[in-house]
Amino acid sequence: MTIKNLLLLVFAAATVSASAQTKKTTTPTPTATKLPRPKLVIGIVVDQMRWDYLYRYYDRYQSGGFKRMLNEGFTCENTNVDYVPTVTAPGHTCVYTGSVPAIHGIAGNDFLVQATGKYLYCAGDTSVQTLGSTSKAGQMSPRNLLVSTVTDELRLATNFRSKVIGIAIK
Structure with a gap:
């Protein structure tokens, strides 16, 4: 068999094989059902x-x-969500950010601030004031968080029309 005949045979086989393929059928796209937005x-x-x-x-x-x-x-x-350590603050942060401690920045309930040499509670924030009390126990915020939360994204998706309230009992 010459190279010319071999190439002709390969070309013929490829042509037959290509034409034997079934045509992809497209299924009709279902119309999207608009779900009512949740009120809460x-x-x-x-x-x-x-x-x-x-x-x-x-x-x-x-x-x-x-x-x-x-x-x-x-x-x-x-x-x-695979991460260590499995303590309260990193776990709750994983739930509401969809991220892991290495990315969201909350690696423990308390952590050492290298610049000051002092420990800081993960949500501690002396720049905020407690509402309805003079206690410093309410001086908490997500200031130490490095990523957005599901509620941040909800506010963005609703053009800041949604209200977000966080309540914690510790």
Whole structure:
């Protein structure tokens, strides 16, 4: 077999093979259903509470609390973010930023500020004032956070029409 015949055979095989391919059928794009915007978004994190406890203890809940949120709301279940250490502040920050401590900047509940040699609570901020009290316990803010949170993104997505309120019991 000459090279000319071999090339002709390869070309013929490629042509037959290419024409034998099925044409991709396009499925019609479903029309997007416009969902109503929620009037209220609540994020709850309970330390040491695994996601499966929501269902394990379902029968013990009152109709207006967790049971209502599970039946009428949205839950993010069985989520996992691999990082160490698994302490409160980095964990809560991972939930609300979708990021890990190396990126969001909250590596522990307290950390050493190298410039001053003093320890700082992760949310401590002496530049803010407590509302409704003279206590310094309310001098907290997300100032030490390096990335945006889901609520920051919500405000941006709504052109700052949404209200964001953070409440913590520590």
